[in-house]
Amino acid sequence: MTMDEIAKLAGVSKSAVSIAINGKPGIGTETRERILKIAQEHGYAPKNREEDQDSPARSITFLVFANSGIVLEQYYQQPFFRELIHHIEVRSRMSGYSLLFSSVDMGSFERDIRNLAEEKQGDGIILLGTNLDKQHIEEILARLSTPLVVLDTCFETLPVHFVQINNVMGAYQAGSHLCELGHKNIGYIASNIRMRNFDDRKQGFIAALREHGLEIEEGNEFSIAPTILSSQESLKSQLTAYLQTGRPLPTAYYCECDYIAISAIKTLTELGFRVPDDVSVVGFDNISESVIVSPELTTVHVEKERMAQLAVDLLIQSIESEPAAKHKIMVDTRFIERLSSSSPAHASLTAK
Template structure:
């Protein structure tokens, strides 16, 4: 069976089939699933083709498991992942490798990981581990082999390569800045979808408060959806409920990611709360949009370029040198002060 046949059976264009099989964005989840189902039933196994003889003969796969909470079906459009992928592609080109994309919906984890293992054509895999748990990463590694690096997550007990953010350090930097700026009533806006990164950020932030003789009050802790496409209404409802008895907001709020922080800025403005005059706001990730909002967002810079380079280099080292010793790398963060914070 050819791609033209799959396109005819699925009732879509050949280009849509190509996007579905490569895992790239640009089609709906329903279309992608329909194409993949037809391909599986027909035993179709796509073979990577070079557009010219000058293109690399070796390739890496960027493997993503999407869900409704953190890594969306349109993950390529999410600012953090968009930047990360850009740097991965650059590093692959500089090392003489092409980059293929594979996307799996978490609802079909078992079935689709088997399919990927059966038709795996690349020399190694960079697994985006942001939203994955240890048992899921273990199963993926067992099926796909040793030439694999997990990016944006780290579990110390798993014998695999990991490249992750130093989340504890970053959140500690945020908390330390607010404390040194004289804030004594500090709030925390968490994601209501929990991942390892967010748990580490909570740990680092609370450590900074403890080191400054402060604690995080439960009444100053809020939880909202963590993605940019989420509505601001849930956060507005939380804050309105808090303010109803005549209480004042904390003088500063730390948000577990920039997506939440940007929604917080907009929500506070709608509630008539001035930032940073009444409330300072700090985010985490330093996505490009953090400089577009008003006021510009104080945040924690994640070295996405460095993480991408390390991930590519580690998997290529495994491929070319057969290195069996695993490495776990946590890349340090930088505090970026902009105009969304001020001294208390």
């Protein structure tokens, strides 16, 4: 019985199994008990490194600080992170390393950093930096001596390896697409939880509009939760209040991530608007759900597999032969046009 087999039986990811078996926080009590019960019933026994001193196991730890708005406790079920973890697991295994998982609560950051410093965190750490600011990473660096690569953010002045998305480029591609389709009145749906990735995306989107002589008009920017795939009452309320002013609804909306875009499509549909006949919607990330929603989502593809490969390779290089200089790697995006965007059919839209 392997961890992969336990994960299939429990209906969870391999990372959730690792968290449960290693007694780490990061999953619900019911999920943990289900995993441990299955493991016990099938006689699963994790390997003990001391059993084979001649060939010590090599491992990489995927470290997450959860419960901070964008990275949830069950982060491994969030589409973007789920795909990223899969590619990290594959690359680690190909390189002869097992992948461990460590998830700690952002609410106990200081305490958990101290605990991490006292624990063996494998041969190296890939730190998910999505929800971390510069000060957080500085504190982690000060406490941990294990080789480290930070994934999905970048702070240029810190002496650590980073692998990040070219967020400016991706949002620039999205903005250029809408302008080239002929949209003039373009709206922006932001995350109500801010992080560097979203700020960079806004910068790139605005740059594209300005190159086409456009701006996001006052009142055309909304904000909603970035981790809900269903329609959101908050967006419905904002759009309804906007329409009651008599102003025309934008003919297109750019959304800071696919979660927001899918939620926007469902909310607009409930309000009686057709996507893309009445209003175009563009997202960012290209999560698996972007081809399940109707219409299929036009979005920015993030090279998650390439990012995972680079992070693992850079970490292993650091473990086996620490390079003299740290690396800041930015991975370009690719724009994918699907069915949720088209040329504007109307100059303006009002309430149905």
